[in-house]
Amino acid sequence: MNAVLQRAWKQRFKPGRLALAIHITLALTSTALLPESASAAPTATSTYSVSSGSLEQALLAIARQSQQTISFDPKRVAPYQAKPINGRFTLEQAILQQLQGTPLSVTATANGTLTIDAVTTTPPKAPTSALQAARDSGQTLPAITVSGGAEKSEDASVYNPSLSSSATRTTLALQETAQSVQVVSRKLIEDRQAISVEDALRNAGGVTLQGGNRGPNSLNIRGFNVTAGSTNGVSNPGTSANGSATGYSNIDGIERVEVLKGPQAVLAGNSSPAGSVNVVRKAPTAYPLHTVKFETAKYGEVKTAIDLGGPLNDDKSFRYRLNASTMHADHSFPDFNGKRADYVAPALAWEGDTTRLTVGAEFNVSRSSGPAATLYNNDRVQRLPTYRLGDKDNHFAGNAKTVYYELGQDLSDNWSFNSKATYLDSTMNYRIHETYAVATNGDLTTHELANKQDLNSISLQNDIRGKFDTGPLTHNILVGYDYQHLTTTSWDLYSGRIFTTGNYNNPDSLSFPDIPIPGYKSYKMVQDQKGLILQDQIDIWDKLHLQLSVKRAEWTSKTSTYPRNRTNTSFSDETKWIPSYGVSYDITPEVTVYANLLNSFQTAGALNTITKKPMPPSTGKSKEAGVKFNLLDDNLTITTSVFDIQQKNVVIYNIAGDAVGAEGRETKGFDFDLNGEVLPGWNISASYTFAQPKDADNSDQTGYKSRITAQPKHTGSIWSSYELQEGRFQGLGAGVGIEAASETLNGSTGNYFKMGGWAQTDASIFYRQPKYTVTLGVKNIFDRDLYDYSTTASYIGVKPGRTARLSVSYSF
Template structure:
């Protein structure tokens, strides 16, 4: 049952909405004062040779742009569309080049060479913002991520800044503009815009992601592998990339489905000062601060500082509230040939138990309140991260690059697990679960990159070494007499759940696990003529795993070190049929050391291997304003742990396959009208599955679709007003395993938003799941079925000062 509120209750969210919406008309009128704003032009300049585009901007703006014709001649500019200043228009068409725009104190515009290859940095500028301040700007002061739903480049697939169109792999880039428009509050929210990503929640609280059917066990941040799926707070995220297919060569480890790579907000040379306030249902209040800029006169030293604090009184449907604190400072020094960044992150969260139900006799139960845990059950986590990124120019087109990250993460879980029920809903068996998991990981990447030509072939080569060390310690609780029958507790009586005893802390150390990954990487990106692009890569990967399992009585079972070593080859090729169409194909392999145990023999399971085959096409329309990617794929993973459906223990290994097709469409249809849409169809096969049994694949829908589209008025008295519409739809699936199975119905959730963007601020009111539909995630058990979010509203105010 949904939360019940008085029809006229003045919740903090409703009060804020009244004041905010009431304040819009006078603020709009204030924006109409010509003296209070700066002039902008509406640019509609198609992609063309860069010198032609610069001349067009100069002609339309009436500004003088100084540049050396031979300097800009090799470059093709990106289409410029929207209301912006001359500085913004020039910076936008310089994206993807190694050129920058300098603006002198008297306003002279000059296009020059960058001192080093640009690392695109985020800002708070969008195509509908007012003019940049009267200070120097360069090409990196305005990023694709802030302007477009379809950024043109990514450095995650090959570690080099490569146009997505030439990348022989399907990659979904969720830009800062898209995340902002959708009011994404966390990584799960952001990934709604990637149709290939299936989501669910485990009965122990953690978010789980699957790409093309396969579980994502680890994410990466700035290309560095994480120990799990934890990542930066949304306050510190610039963009999210979903790289489909194994990515063991670049990210260190990957499932066959793909990798989720998080890009942090980076230091910037020009001022960023953004304050955000959000209010939402359940008394949620969040404050955020994003600061950045130069620390010295020549702008060689720059910084970024992100802070956020969130607190809610309660959590859906009637749990105790949530907390989230995030701090992320970063500092960059950039010389003529050197760039060095140091950064740190600290996060501390308190999350409520999942919004969920269960199934009886193969049918999902409708509960008075969708809560199958105590009200104070939940999870706490604390994350400490330190990192550096270093780049040194060597000779000509050669550079040395180094990255390292240290992460210390602790998760504390306390909740009851209801395992079996009578027909009347009373609890036959329940057990408390209390655990403290600590993981410490060290990751290092070093490589040398260079560029040279052999005849008509241009080579971009990379030779590198990787290292990652993960140490995981888990503590569990085992107190005799706590687990058993609780007939006084009934799932149809929510208050009775709170009669369960409060869960105590962990009582013993249950396991230690250590995993090392070492790799030697060889890669050659070749441009054969003007149209053919080939990627050849190989990694000699070595995994070393060992661990100890402890019983509550103190006895231990130690496994000998398990060493696995293998060459992992990848090959991809793309061909530009025309400036608007590219076709591609790839064969990508994965290799991942196992940290799982056969719970019968206590031996480590063999490493997982995988192979992905993919063919596809990429199209650009409307002068690169709109992009379409289509793909057909076949994936296979071997040595997958096989779980006993009754005991839920690992008892062996099996193979799994998935095949299907997908497409994504992102970009701008007409000025002000943006779209991000996609569809994925997947068919699952488990060759060794016994007849009549049910695969864990079955809990995933075979068809998923996602849509977000928004329109913003570009001219007139109400310029800056707009609205957005979103939808996530999915087909039905089968939950549980074997005789414990049940049907998970398909459905769709609809989101709406209205917004106003002005020079110095923006205001957005969004409502998710507008029609308040009861929708379910997939689950492998009938005792726990998580629900997708119920209807909720959020008001976001952003002020640029």
């Protein structure tokens, strides 16, 4: 290839896209041994979402979404632009829509490959460039063959996936979504060696964690606590029923994590104005996938995982996926006893001409040690010789079993019925020693705590979706019904022992007798949520997009407590109509502006001790406007937004812990998120959030002025990696990242305290080859003492010190 041709190649074709095409083409070799019928282009319809841009990018998107092979000469399609489409089509229909108005046609080869070629006329002359010089000199460029059936999905290949279905339930380009939605892709999860969903969320702007000494950390978005989440779009049990906002899936079975910023009551029902986290499971694949992974880390931690998938018959209509992992560690930070986790997640899928069905299950058993902690005493956060306030055997244990299905049934070309359901059976246990009081010399008064919680839930989601045109308007209608029923039962110790022998300056003194099994049934809660959803996504002249929705949410709760052989029962019920509005406008194919008005409601579950009446639910309203950029041929995306979130009727408590009234809260700020590939091999994920909360003056009700705690004004993170694209050391690379936040106010009334800003630096080196990848990463590389935010002075969670992790994966 001469110098002119090389310049043409580099200017016209982005190496990042070439790398993707090469990976996809290599993966296709695994299907070459199938009969011809297996490779034939299917006539079944699928959902396609293609944005405006170049025709080349549209064909690449259709290939990825269809998991089929498309062959074309890039120079032939270079002069033409894509037509935005969003709906269900056959593969041929999707391609023909893009070829309308061009002298190009699509034909199928003997082995089923679809080829784009000229009909009779010559395409318009491309602008003068090095590419034109190469063509004028008689040189020709090779055709690129692209297959969606690659070894890696979009989430496993890029930092900036283009589509999401969590914000609207329908597959929609993130560029057109009138809301700030940040996706943590599988590639970013792997590159950062995330070990949990919470760990993966370190890459999401505006997300902060507040340490919890009795279970999972509390998750905040834009200064508000996240109370609801979903898995594959189906609501998880909320935190009001001691559920989990981040779900019950293991990180090894997750394809991506989506952060929806701002109120999500239309989707989640009873929830705070913070937003929501949607976890997307790995799905059955139409291409062979066989990967084994080995990890080892500090404290003797060893993990082995497998990821298997592929078709079960010649036409690939039956597919499967199996993820499994086992982890064991001898010890845990800083000197707790070991931890372990076992996970199995099988899934089967069948796709016919008009029907799509997936059934699956997840089994997750875990035991984690800790929590590592310090406290605020003598006017400062204590730097302990060992960050442990309880016994070495303090721990949390969980056992979660999940069964689910997802059904899609086409009713006609533009109408479909969709149904999802999830059943969860979860048991959580903890045995910890909690600090009750502390003396100036470090002596601790400690009491033992034991708790067992059984949670059973079923979540059902049904909807009918349709598409039709009215003049220049294209409507995408959704009419849905949600239902969730859950029961939570809790057991505690009737009376825990008190110990006064410990001192936080002497770790050896923090040794206590084994904690008994909890046998006192303390409460039982039964909750039901029902919701009717009406939604219309309206496209006007392909540039203006309206997203209108309303939900009639009905929430009921029955709580029974059992003090001293008595039973006290309380009931709550609320019904709300909750509207949400969003609009986006494509200024250019690369730039979109948007705005939204979102609402929320959250039940209080408390009784006003003065009026003896139930506290009314809190309501939230968020106003947001922003700009989205899709740059470098879709390789780099930027979302920037300003927001104003208000919440009313937030329950406030007096110093004795009694609910005495309600107040309003407000946070204003802005976000900046950047994700993608800047240059071939150079990937970046960066975010920054400014959030300014406003303290409410409720001293007339409580006798004091409360403060908003655990909310930094500035938070940010950046992760950047570079991989050599050619030469002797091709595949060798390194990554570095920094996560930082400004100072925060912590504690509670009468004992507020400040913690300074902080920063954590991580780094890794890796070597990637077609069959294997080796990664050595180090988190908190400078071994700094880093603390979680806290609402009490007697417990401040401590993050692990410097931790190295070696990961090796092999595909076969």
